[in-house]
Structures are given as C-alpha cells and as structure tokens.
Amino acid sequence: MTKAQQHWGDLPVRNLKKSDILEWLASLKLGTSWQNQHLRAIRAALKLAVDDGIIYRSPLEGVKEKKVSRPIRATPTFKEFQAIVDSVRNQRLSDTAHASADYVEFMGLAGLGLAEASSLAWGDVNFDRGQMITYRHKTKQGFAVPIYPQVLALLKKRWKRAVELNGGNGNASTTAYVSSEIINPSESQL
Numbered sequence: 306m307t308k309a310q311q312h313w314g315d316l317p318v319r320n321l322k323k324s325d326i327l328e329w330l331a332s333l334k335l336g337t338s339w340q341n342q343h344l345r346a347i348r349a350a351l352k353l354a355v356d357d358g359i360i361y362r363s364p365l366e367g368v369k370e371k372k373v374s375r376p377i378r379a380t381p382t383f384k385e386f387q388a389i390v391d392s393v394r395n396q397r398l399s400d401t402a403h404a405s406a407d408y409v410e411f412m413g414l415a416g417l418g419l420a421e422a423s424s425l426a427w428g429d430v431n432f433d434r435g436q437m438i439t440y441r442h443k444t445k446q447g448f449a450v451p452i453y454p455q456v457l458a459l460l461k462k463r464w465k466r467a468v469e470l471n472g473g474n475g476n477a478s479t480t481a482y483v484s485s486e487i488i489n490p491s492e493s494q495l
Contacts, residue, residue, distance in 0.1 A: 321364055
C-alpha cells in the first residue's frame, strides 16, 4: 500500500478510476504474482471504502488477477542426480564438500526444496513414526514428509554426528537445524 500511497498521494478514494489503478499496476514492472498481490491489497482497501460507505462500488469490480505461469522444471534422472552429488562431494578445494553433498543428497532424496529443508530441525524428525514435519514457506502450511528408505541411512548418519557433537549423551539438540548440521559444519565437525 505504501507504493500506492506514494503514487496517488492525497487523491481521494472516490476519485480513483479502474484505468488509474490498472495503469499504475502495469508501471510497477513486477512479475505477475507480485502484481496480483498488489491488486489484492488495493482490492481489500477498496472493499473497506465500500463497507464504510465512502464509495458505492469498487472500481476494481470485475478485474481478474493475471494467470501465473507454472514453468515445467527439468528434473534430473536418478543417475544424473547421483552424478551431481558425487561432483559436489569430490570438490577438492572445499572443506565442506562432504557436508554440502550430504545436504544436496538429502534434499533430493527427501523431495524437499531449499526453504523446507533449511528450516527442518531435528525435533521435526520422528524416526519412530518414519516422518518429518516441515512447512511450505509460501503458504505457511505444515506437512508431513515420509522418511523414505533411500534417505533413512543419510539421516541416521547425520543424527549420529549431531549426537556426537552434543557430547555423545544419546541425544542431539532438537532445535539444531538438520540442514545447518549438514551444510554448515562448525570447526568441531571438520
């Protein structure tokens, strides 16, 4: 709303026209989803103006959001995926090559994206139930991911390492992030 206020200044809401709003949205040079987000914010403000009796109807009545394209992303074959992991693991000049490769392997085997994987804490991993609880950051929705057999060995290896780093008391910090222990090893892990 700040951008809209900067653009229109003190122009009374009753003087806003559909063409003014659509022209302003087009001038923002934003992607479709961001334009839609701005449209929703303005639509909500105009609904309040209608509800308060300031305007009779919204100038955005009948204006639909633009359709957001859903690109088809190329997914590597399992063999290609293994080659990527091996390439990361074999980086000779990197002191975190193995940890980085474990992280890439974890994301691929668990079927998680960067945002979901990076926020996963050990407290979210339940070996007994065979699942991990994480969140879709865009929608703020929690969801359970099965601990697939192909990722179980990697998770157990990393859990063992986390327990060792926690003094070997049979437990790892439940708030320590799985990803940080995989990709950002401390000096004590090296």
